[in-house]
Amino acid sequence: MSVIAAPPPRRRWSRRLANAWPPALVLAVVVGLWAGVGALVHAASDVLPGPDLVVRSTWQDRSNLWPAAWTTTREAIFGILAAIVVAVVLAVAIDSSRTVRRSIYPLMVASQTLPIIALAPLVVIWFGFGPLPKIALVALFTFFAIAVGLVQGLASADVDATNLLRTMGASRLQLLLRVRVPSAIPQFFTGLKVAVTYSFVSAIVAEFVGAQQGLGVYMTTAKNAFRTDLVFGAVLVTAILTLLLFAIVTVLERLALPWRRPASATGTP
Amino acid sequence: MAPARERYGDAMSAGARLELRDLRKRFSQADGSALTVLDGVDLTAEPGEFVAVIGPSGCGKSTIFHILAGLEDASDGAVLIDGVQTPKRLGVCAFMPQRDGLLPWRRVIDNATIGLELAGVPRAQARERALPLLERFGLGEFARAWPWQLSGGMRQRAAFLRTVLMGKPAMLLDEPFGALDGITRGDLQQWLLDVWDEVGSTVVLITHDVPEAVFLADRVYVMSPRPGRIAAVVEIDLPRPRTLAIEESPQFAAYESRLRAALRGRTDPVDEPAAGTAGERP
Incomplete structure (x- = not known):
């Protein structure tokens, strides 16, 4: 017979460590397998470079890698910012007017069925090889997740709260700013987190098609020189940067929602 | 009232007179048929009065409030505030x-x-x-x-x-203590009376709790099950200021049993006045 006892209260950091070690363990196993398989089959370094080689070469080539990473990071961030602007405008319009909702929302969903990767060459033809087409493509890739989150969030506003403010004589704008927008913030961040995970990938895809600098260019160059270790390195850097951006959004989310009841809080005074 | 005036400042106001005349509300349902929620409701709250509306759930109590507050329009009948028909009521109560x-x-x-x-x-x-x-x-x-x-x-x-x-000159309280435990509830009722005494505005309270209605109100409107009508009007002639101790009095018990009977739809309040009550309205 087992008795389920409530876990003892833990401090914040020890709980974070407790949350961190399972994925860290899995990661260690994967890296170990990577190194082990490479050693076992005596893989050539241009097919499967070992983790140690990847880290070493990437570090040696950092003077080339950093500017590339910085270019792509800028494209990803500006793309996300553009996506936020587009998503906010669309979501508020969709939320405010039934006509807009009926005419725009289906098109917005349909826009996601476009093969956006296939659009990349077109965007380059229109906007050239600079950063603009990359930003446009990142925005195109990511606005949808943000917009859908916002539309749902705005619609999730509590009917009772809305009615209450109406009885106080609130205007539509006041209702939007004081009830609907605050209600939408949690789902906005959910959408934003999804968008962030797409952002680097879409910037890199745009760079594959044509660019002067960036991680996409770096990977193409490394591949053409059979420097598989550097391709791996660029992939790793992309993953780390995406995680970093994700972490920043998580922090912003916490700052934007100070009123949210912490999940660990129990009871009331 | 001077200290209260000081304390509440502009928040204090003379009460408004609220009157509903033959109020009717029908909703159209998904299948096209009409659902009658309110079927001729007459209700008056004099300036500064505390009026309670009591009735079974689904009798349209909240609909009365939505109409009074301006969230909905009546299908028929009149809403008068200080004797004037007021079609735009948002922001009034x-x-x-x-x-x-x-x-x-x-x-x-x-x-x-x-x-x-x-x-x-x-x-x-x-x-x-x-x-x-x-x-x-x-x-x-x-x-x-x-x-x-x-x-x-x-x-x-x-x-x-x-x-x-x-x-505002009138407050509409929709079951404010419905979700609270008994002890908290009693304290808050007492406290609500004190505040109302200081503020001086008209109060209409919805409740499904019989002792609460008797304890708080000057007059209780008992509603019938849907379609909502006023089944009985009972004047609560208990002295003020009231304290919770009044709940032990025989008059209190008499009012309670009278309201319970009216809720069950048995009693015509005009024909069968309960002991110790006075001033019913037809």
Whole structure:
């Protein structure tokens, strides 16, 4: 017979460590397998470079890698910012007017069925090889997740709260700013987190098609020189940067929602 | 009343006279048929009076409030405020919904002042008005707390403070204590009476709790099950100020049994007055 006892209260950091070690363990196993398989089959370094080689070469080539990473990071961030602007405008319009909702929302969903990767060459033809087409493509890739989150969030506003403010004589704008927008913030961040995970990938895809600098260019160059270790390195850097951006959004989310009841809080005074 | 006037400042106002005449409300349903929710409701609250509406769930009590507050229009009948037909009623009465309606992203003080804020009162001025009342409402230490940090009774007090602060001549309270335990409830009822005494506005209260209606109200309207009608009107002629001790009195018990009987639809209040009561309306 087992008795389920409530876990003892833990401090914040020890709980974070407790949350961190399972994925860290899995990661260690994967890296170990990577190194082990490479050693076992005596893989050539241009097919499967070992983790140690990847880290070493990437570090040696950092003077080339950093500017590339910085270019792509800028494209990803500006793309996300553009996506936020587009998503906010669309979501508020969709939320405010039934006509807009009926005419725009289906098109917005349909826009996601476009093969956006296939659009990349077109965007380059229109906007050239600079950063603009990359930003446009990142925005195109990511606005949808943000917009859908916002539309749902705005619609999730509590009917009772809305009615209450109406009885106080609130205007539509006041209702939007004081009830609907605050209600939408949690789902906005959910959408934003999804968008962030797409952002680097879409910037890199745009760079594959044509660019002067960036991680996409770096990977193409490394591949053409059979420097598989550097391709791996660029992939790793992309993953780390995406995680970093994700972490920043998580922090912003916490700052934007100070009123949210912490999940660990129990009871009331 | 001088100290109360000082304390509540502009929040204090003379009560309004509310009158519903032959109010009817029909909703059209999905299958095209009409659902009659209110079928001729007459109700009057004199200036400064405390009126309770009691009835089984689904009898249209809340619909009466939605119409009074201006959220919905009546299908038929008239709504008179201070004797004048008032078709645009949003912003006229202070409405306290059944669930407290506190906005989770606003601190207690900002929830309390939202009515003033929407009315265009500058933030600093609204806070200045709210701060002494927070104390009076037992929320002094919780001005900066988030709503989730409050207990159920505190949430209701915060919601009621928000309602009082709007400074409207009439307050509509929709089952304000419905979700509270008995002890908290008794305390808050007592306290509500004290505040009402100081504020002086007209109060209409919806409840499904018979002792609550008797304890608080000058007059109780008993509603029939849907379609809602006024089945009985009972004047509660108990002396004021009232304290919870009054619940032990025989008159209190008589009023209670009379309301219970009316709720069951058995008694015609005009034909069968209960002991110790006076002044029914037909």
